[in-house]
Amino acid sequence: MSTNIKTAATPAELGVGNFYRVAIVGAGTLKGKEVADVLNERNFPSVDVKLLDDEEALGQLESVGDAVTFIQNVRDEQFRKIDFTFFASDPETTRKNWKTARNAGSAIVDLSHALEGEPDATVRSPWVERQLGQALIPELQPGPAVAAHPAATVLALLLLRTQRAGEIKRAVATVFQPASEHGQKGMDELHEQTVNLLSFQQLPKKIFDAHVAFNVLTRYGNDSVPALATVQDRVLRHYHRIAGKAAPQPSLILVQAPIFHGHAFAVHVELAGTPSLEDISKALAGDHVTLASGADDAPTNVNAAGQAGIQVVVTPDANQPNGFWLWAASDNLRIAAANAVECAESMAAARPRGKIQ
Helix, strand or coil: CCCCCCCCCCHHHHCHHHCEEEEEECCCCHHHHHHHHHHHHCCCCEEEEEEEECHHHCCCEEEECCEEEECEECCHHHHCCCCEEEECCCHHHHHHHHHHHHHCCCEEEECCCCCCCCCCCEEECHHHHHHCCCCCCCCCCCCCEEECCHHHHHHHHHHHHHHHHCCEEEEEEEEEECHHHHHHHHHHHHHHHHHHHHCCCCCCCCCCCCCCCCCCECCCCCCCCCCHHHHHHHHHHHHHHHHCCCCCCCEEEEEECCCCCCEEEEEEEEECCCCCHHHHHHHHCECCEEECCCHHHCCCHHHHCCCCCEEEEEEECCCCCCEEEEEEEECHHHHHHHHHHHHHHHHHHHCCCCCCC
């Protein structure tokens, strides 16, 4: 029996002068796979996409567009002549390798959030930048672009849009976090806990150090890294950095929900005036936001899976004439990957094609 595997075209076949070379570190992770998918969907001009990861994913076959390639080990020489490196790995791997990639001439896009404290790093969300009308000034040697936490991107876009209907006096948000924010291991542990609980067996707690299945938590066990409070602080910090000082300042609580995939949001906004439901809906409408019109398309984390946008429904607050509830859902991995790829696209404006660094 023969197996036909379509490999990537050679630089000569594609005309390397019009394309970039890309590396994805953490290519075997959920985020890494999503980045590869988004690069293909957006037709990112790449002649070659290197898939890199640790020993656990080494040799694994992954598809990049129509091509199938192997995941290779992360080594210094892998970053030579790479234009863009996406770090979708764990923070430790990012911190260990990003300077090697940068010194080899690569632009850095960080989805692990390990580099947000670096002096020249910028936390970015192109969706929010466009909403604010911010003009990006191309830099010949840009610092690392840290893709904003997907929950921060969703909250910023919703609140910035809502305030077009009137001044927001108060905003309170509850964000329901899925197990996939901890990668495949988080999803596996939730699955194992669910199965073991139903069969009256001991629950594995290596990732969350807590009982997650059929449960809702506002904190993990002491041995879980990162702590839920740490993630909550990151969401708020990223929100402030991408939305700006003039944006509404929400109160936030992050909740670990017993769901595998997709963020869900319950956001209460109180406005200074008394806009109508139609006013709020019109303000929210636009790129990346889909307003639900009935029960069939009501926002759920299941419906949001695989969608590169935010599903929203608006309902009035029965007790406050100027209050509204926004119930929203989004694919956390897809939004993170989409913003990361758009960061690279904007950085490409200052990177001549065909002149591999």
